[in-house]
Amino acid sequence: MADTTDIKNGVCIKFKEGLYSVVSFQHVKPGKGPAFVRTKLKNVVTGKVIDNTFNSGVKIDIARIERRSYQFLYKDDMGYNIMNTETYDQIAIEESLINSPQFLKDGDIVELVSHADTETPLFVELAPNTVLEITYTEPGLKGDTASSTALKPATVETGATVMVPLFINQGDKIKIDTKEGSYMERVKA
Numbered sequence: 001m002a003d004t005t006d007i008k009n010g011v012c013i014k015f016k017e018g019l020y021s022v023v024s025f026q027h028v029k030p031g032k033g034p035a036f037v038r039t040k041l042k043n044v045v046t047g048k049v050i051d052n053t054f055n056s057g058v059k060i061d062i063a064r065i066e067r068r069s070y071q072f073l074y075k076d077d078m079g080y081n082i083m084n085t086e087t088y089d090q091i092a093i094e095e096s097l098i099n100s101p102q103f104l105k106d107g108d109i110v111e112l113v114s115h116a117d118t119e120t121p122l123f124v125e126l127a128p129n130t131v132l133e134i135t136y137t138e139p140g141l142k143g144d145t146a147s148s149t150a151l152k153p154a155t156v157e158t159g160a161t162v163m164v165p166l167f168i169n170q171g172d173k174i175k176i177d178t179k180e181g182s183y184m185e186r187v188k189a
Contacts, residue, residue: 001059004037012044014061015052019044019115019122021065027056044113045122064116070124072108082110082124091121098124100178102160103132126178131187132156133173140166151183 007013011022020041029035035056042049044065054060070082078092080101093112095101103126104110111125137154151163154174162176164183175184 002062003060004054004056004058006062007037007039007054007060012063012065013041014063015041019063019065020050023049065113065122066116067111067113070110070112072104072106072110074106080104080124082112085109093121093124097121098126100126100181103130103156103158103176103178103181105130105132105158128179129175129177129184131173131175132158132160134164134168134170137164137168137170139169 007022007025009022009024013020013022021044023040023042025037025039027035027037037054037056039052039054040049041052069085071085073081073083073090075081076092079094080098081090081092083090098104098110108126108130110127113122113125114120115122133156134154135157138152140152150166152166152168153161154164154168155161156174156176160181162174162181162183164174168174168183168186173187175187176182177184
């Protein structure tokens with residue numbers, strides 16, 4: 001077991017029946033009373049950030065977390081089937097563990113974050129952005145802009161709907177921010 005002197009940014013600890021990553025910490029030695037460590041902890045599964053103060057010298061339980069590259073293969077009744085790119089082992093992941101499943105297409109590389117001791121999958125992260133083709137959108141009419149931020153809905157090849165500028169047409173490829181689910185730019189062919 002470790003203690004509060006082992007707290008560093010990025011360290012993952014078991015705390016309150018969950019796994020938390022240390023976002024920031026500060027060791028405080030007041031003029032009167034014992035020292036303590038003030039921390040911001042982020043829940044690895046839910047992403048919720050909490051503040052917590054540990055008394056100096058308190059025992060903490062450090063958890064090992066592993067990140068591995070996987071390739072998305074297909075979706076079926078069992079969930080989203082992904083394959084380890086090194087060992088070729090395949091596993092099915094439920095949709096709730098994937099941060100933006102609506103932008104996932106066959107062959108995409110994702111990162112599976114799992115608890116190293118129990119091999120329990122915690123969550124799956126897509127790349128920060130992805131390039132998808134527009135399969136359907138209404139044509140934009142020339143001069144049909146009330147402002148420079150006029151947007152229209154467009155359906156991409158995965159079936160997701162994204163708001164895009166009026167100049168985007170069916171067949172265009174666009175870059176999408178997977179965290180926000182928003183249009184970034186048109187990709188040249």
